[in-house]
Amino acid sequence: MKLAKNNPSIVxxxxxxxxxRFSDEDRLRSYLSLGTLASALMxxxxxxxxxxxxxxxxxxxxxxxxxxxxxIFVLHLxxxxxxxxxxGYFSEFLNQIxxxxxxxxxxxxxAHLDEAVEIARTARQMVPAALRIIxxxxxxxxxxxxxxxxxxxxxxxxxxxxTLSEIALLAFRAAPPDLSLTTGIAFKHAGGEIHINPLxxxxxxxxxxxxxSDSLDLFRKPVKDPAENQNQLIYFxxxxxCPHDCIFCAQRCIHGRRIRERSAENIIxxxxxxxxxxxxxxxxxxxxxxxxxxxxxxxxxxxxxxxxQIEWTAEARADQLDFEQLKRMQAAGLxxxxxxVESGDPAVLKKIGKGIDLEQIIQLREWCRQLRIHTAFYLLxxxxxxDWQSVLRSALFIMDYPPHNLITRHASxxxxxxxxxTQLWQEQSVRLVDRDQVxxxxxxxxxxxxxxxxxxxVGENFTETDDMVPEEIFEAWLYLxxxxxxxxxxxxxxxxxxxxxxxxxxxxxxxxxxxQRRTMRDLIVRAQSxxxxxxxxxxxxKVIQLDGDAEKHFKxxxxxxxxxxxxxxxxxxxxxxxxxxxxxxxxxIGNRIKWMKTCALVWHMKRKAINAxxxxxxGRQTGMALxxxxxxxxxxxxxxxxxRIDAGIEPDTFSDIKRVDQQISAFGISFIVVEDRILKIDxxxxxxxTTKEIF
Numbered sequence: 001m002k003l004a005k006n007n008p009s010i011v012x013x014x015x016x017x018x019x020x021r022f023s024d025e026d027r028l029r030s031y032l033s034l035g036t037l038a039s040a041l042m043x044x045x046x047x048x049x050x051x052x053x054x055x056x057x058x059x060x061x062x063x064x065x066x067x068x069x070x071x072i073f074v075l076h077l078x079x080x081x082x083x084x085x086x087x088g089y090f091s092e093f094l095n096q097i098x099x100x101x102x103x104x105x106x107x108x109x110x111a112h113l114d115e116a117v118e119i120a121r122t123a124r125q126m127v128p129a130a131l132r133i134i135x136x137x138x139x140x141x142x143x144x145x146x147x148x149x150x151x152x153x154x155x156x157x158x159x160x161x162x163t164l165s166e167i168a169l170l171a172f173r174a175a176p177p178d179l180s181l182t183t184g185i186a187f188k189h190a191g192g193e194i195h196i197n198p199l200x201x202x203x204x205x206x207x208x209x210x211x212x213s214d215s216l217d218l219f220r221k222p223v224k225d226p227a228e229n230q231n232q233l234i235y236f237x238x239x240x241x242c243p244h245d246c247i248f249c250a251q252r253c254i255h256g257r258r259i260r261e262r263s264a265e266n267i268i269x270x271x272x273x274x275x276x277x278x279x280x281x282x283x284x285x286x287x288x289x290x291x292x293x294x295x296x297x298x299x300x301x302x303x304x305x306x307x308x309q310i311e312w313t314a315e316a317r318a319d320q321l322d323f324e325q326l327k328r329m330q331a332a333g334l335x336x337x338x339x340x341v342e343s344g345d346p347a348v349l350k351k352i353g354k355g356i357d358l359e360q361i362i363q364l365r366e367w368c369r370q371l372r373i374h375t376a377f378y379l380l381x382x383x384x385x386x387d388w389q390s391v392l393r394s395a396l397f398i399m400d401y402p403p404h405n406l407i408t409r410h411a412s413x414x415x416x417x418x419x420x421x422t423q424l425w426q427e428q429s430v431r432l433v434d435r436d437q438v439x440x441x442x443x444x445x446x447x448x449x450x451x452x453x454x455x456x457x458v459g460e461n462f463t464e465t466d467d468m469v470p471e472e473i474f475e476a477w478l479y480l481x482x483x484x485x486x487x488x489x490x491x492x493x494x495x496x497x498x499x500x501x502x503x504x505x506x507x508x509x510x511x512x513x514x515x516q517r518r519t520m521r522d523l524i525v526r527a528q529s530x531x532x533x534x535x536x537x538x539x540x541x542k543v544i545q546l547d548g549d550a551e552k553h554f555k556x557x558x559x560x561x562x563x564x565x566x567x568x569x570x571x572x573x574x575x576x577x578x579x580x581x582x583x584x585x586x587x588x589i590g591n592r593i594k595w596m597k598t599c600a601l602v603w604h605m606k607r608k609a610i611n612a613x614x615x616x617x618x619g620r621q622t623g624m625a626l627x628x629x630x631x632x633x634x635x636x637x638x639x640x641x642x643x644r645i646d647a648g649i650e651p652d653t654f655s656d657i658k659r660v661d662q663q664i665s666a667f668g669i670s671f672i673v674v675e676d677r678i679l680k681i682d683x684x685x686x687x688x689x690t691t692k693e694i695f
Contacts, residue, residue: 011097012074015077015106038074047165101127102172108138142420238284241256301332317339334373339375340354346358361401388519388521398411398484480511486504525540543585576613597642629667629668
């Protein structure tokens with residue numbers, strides 16, 4: 001059956017979400033960017049107001065009635081049958097439209113570029129007269145490259161409402177439209193050359209735009225009974241832009257330092273319309289939603305004064321809130337806050353330009369816990385300067401300060417991707433590797449993982465840094481994400497089902513054990529002076545070759561998982577070996593573990609104040625001697641000592657450990673404090689604690 005159409009039409013392509021079932025919740029999550037555009041293009045009053053402010057004679061009409069109200073048709077790629085091609089799916093869709101569209105428009109993230117390229121190719125074949133337009137964060141940052149690689153003719157840079165409104169009105173008046181004066185785009189001339197116009201300066205405030213939800217019925221079937229919407233979570237646009245300098249984010253490239261916000265009154269007005277349709281749950285989409293206190297206070301007062309019984313969630317930085325403001329927000333319906341923690345390592349937070357510290361996160365987490373506001377932490381792995389020790393610090397941060405989260409019961413971990421426009425991309429501090437050059441899409445932040453018949457986790461990561469090779473970043477993501485998942489599930493089940501809680505704790509312990517083992521290996525790899533990226537990679541492969549397949553897979557390491565003593569974890573998170581690579585790489589895996597436990601005991605005896613360790617001699621012979629010595633060491637004794645330290649018993653009472661002045665002997669190995677800042681390891685020196693003589 002043909003779809004009736006009386007006005008000029010525009011086709012919007014909604015990219016796939018990569019999920020098996022496209023639910024109503026997914027429609028309410030994915031409609032927002034295209035819905036904002038659709039609402040504007042269907043609103044004659046808005047088009048008249050915009051055209052009047054723009055002042056281009058060719059799109060001015062004498063009356064509002066003369067402006068077109070474009071018919072918008074939405075193609076959901078998430079609904080495409082798996083076996084059907086995009087070409088066939090698009091063809092079926094076009095057959096339902098009674099006339100060829102003026103425009104074919106798509107917004108796409110970096111992970112959807114393959115779909116976008118195929119859509120443009122198909123649209124050129126089937127509706128060659130339609131202007132093909134692409135938008136989104138990736139295209140905004142790399143417009144020229146993507147237009148060169150695809151059959152799209154126009155790339156919108158930055159916000160799209162006013163840009164697309166101008167293009168649509170120009171196309172309505174004349175085809176093909178003259179785009180030479182349209183700001184905020186890159187476009188192809190007839191000969192194929194690409195021209196990039198100046199950036200667009202918005203003419204209207206966001207309050208002057210139609211509500212994004214005005215076009216909601218284009219993206220989902222309207223319900224007959226508003227009560228059906230009560231449990232649906234609808235996503236809500238409240239503004240654009242961010243003034244901060246996080247190196248993994250492209251907001252600054254797209255919006256500059258400008259923040260564009262809707263007023264509290266405008267937000268409340270749209271919420272009121274959605275409330276009348278039965279919606280009670282809202283998720284605000286804006287990194288800086290809580291940036292301006294006066295707006296949030298006015299928003300909360302309006303909700304309370306109007307008696308709106310709603311629930312809402314927001315994204316937050318740890319430096320934006322205080323306890324009293326949280327109380328006001330909770331009274332207005334706040335249920336859930338998403339906090340970008342990124343890393344539990346202060347050095348990494350500083351390096352990535354986050355502009356917050358862990359103490360601020362801890363304080364916000366405590367306020368939320370007191371108020372029973374559910375809190376989600378968001379973490380990244382594969383950041384520049386982030387090694388396995390840093391990943392362990394993130395795990396310990398979650399252990400020490402787990403968020404109160406009974407909704408998702410999870411802390412989200414993603415891989416840092418160097419998207420165009422980010423500082424990661426500009427500086428190449430995170431690099432894409434082993435990527436299929438035939439494909440245009442960039443990797444997802446959360447790679448797919450399967451378990452094969454051998455019980456091995458199988459997946460791929462396509463990034464590397466100076467501190468981790470791709471397979472390490474994949475493992476770090478897998479272990480940290482699962483650790484957070486199982487730990488928070490264990491904590492939420494603790495008071496309800498002890499059996500499930502113990503099972504989750506066991507799984508969390510296995511993941512933490514993997515991070516512990518990888519940190520041990522990495523401390524050895526990095527035990528070199530003036531370590532370069534090439535030296536680190538070479539050392540990593542040398543150790544991997546010596547280890548063989550013994551530590552290759554999760555199932556191999558955790559078959560006999562032992563508990564992780566807290567003192568050992570804290571040592572591994574703090575320690576640095578100034579040298580010792582040639583010595584320690586010759587230790588068997590079992591002796592490697594014994595060695596790190598021994599060092600943890602000594603570190604504790606020095607009140608955890610000296611983190612640097614240095615071998616007096618570093619080489620093959622020293623390594624072989626240490627390996628032989630550790631072979632004679634009873635690990636059960638080591639474990640007993642570590643457990644007693646965790647229980648608060650000081651090691652001065654341990655028979656195998658002696659301390660005299662600045663020297664400690666642990667299991668016959670001498671550790672000497674040098675300049676109150678280094679523990680020097682001397683395997684050739686022995687100390688007679690009876691005569692107090694060195695020999």
